[in-house]
Amino acid sequence: xxxRVVVADQSEARFYDVVDIAAxxxxxxxxxxxxxxxxxxxxxxxxxxxRVFDHAPPSSGRRGAVGHHSTGGERSPRKHEAENFARTxxxxxxxxxxxxxxxxxxxxxxxxxxxxxxxxxxxxxxxxVAAQINKDLVHQSEAAIAAHxxxxxxx
Numbered sequence: 001x002x003x004r005v006v007v008a009d010q011s012e013a014r015f016y017d018v019v020d021i022a023a024x025x026x027x028x029x030x031x032x033x034x035x036x037x038x039x040x041x042x043x044x045x046x047x048x049x050x051r052v053f054d055h056a057p058p059s060s061g062r063r064g065a066v067g068h069h070s071t072g073g074e075r076s077p078r079k080h081e082a083e084n085f086a087r088t089x090x091x092x093x094x095x096x097x098x099x100x101x102x103x104x105x106x107x108x109x110x111x112x113x114x115x116x117x118x119x120x121x122x123x124x125x126x127x128x129v130a131a132q133i134n135k136d137l138v139h140q141s142e143a144a145i146a147a148h149x150x151x152x153x154x155x
Contacts, residue, residue: 003130003154004102006089007145008109008117009138010034010082013089016145017102021154024146032092034085086116093125104154105129108145110136130154 003018005026015030096102105125107117111134121129131150 001104001154002102003104003106004029004093004096005106005145005149006093006108006117007138008086008089008107008113009136010078010085010113012138013085014138015092015096016142018154021151024149024151026142026146026149028142030092032085032089034081034088082113083116083120086113086120089117090120090122090125094122097125097128103128106131106133106149106154108133108135108137108148110134 003021005016005018007014007016011034013032014028015032016026017029019025019027093105097105105128107114107129109117113136114132114134118132131153133148133150135148137145137148
């Protein structure tokens with residue numbers, strides 16, 4: 001069986017193939033980066049969110065004065081970009097799976113990004129996930145990544 005390991009965060013993903021389970025050896029096969037993840041929110045959008053005005057008259061103060069606030073909501077440009085990058089990673093994984101490059105998958109990411117990856121997985125990839133590790137290890141060495149691998153589950 002061939003195992004692919006994906007170590008990712010919202011700006012970078014590294015793909016490893018397990019070469020030898022007994023020797024706990026992996027080989028880096030691919031790296032994806034998302035340059036937009038390093039931008040400020042203000043650089044990702046064209047303008048400020050819309051404004052709304054309160055309809056109820058104020059309890060005190062000037063007559064005719066009404067409060068107003070933005071309609072930003074919880075959908076930030078940064079979260080949207082992270083969701084797009086998670087879909088990009090999953091698309092690459094799906095291509096690799098269809099090409100027969102692997103038949104087991106290990107996902108490693110911080111809990112929030114791991115959730116985005118899980119939500120993006122099609123059924124064909126959900127069935128080959130052997131393990132999910134809630135650790136942000138994308139900027140760590142291969143030895144640190146290997147130390148968190150569930151080697152016993154892969155044999």
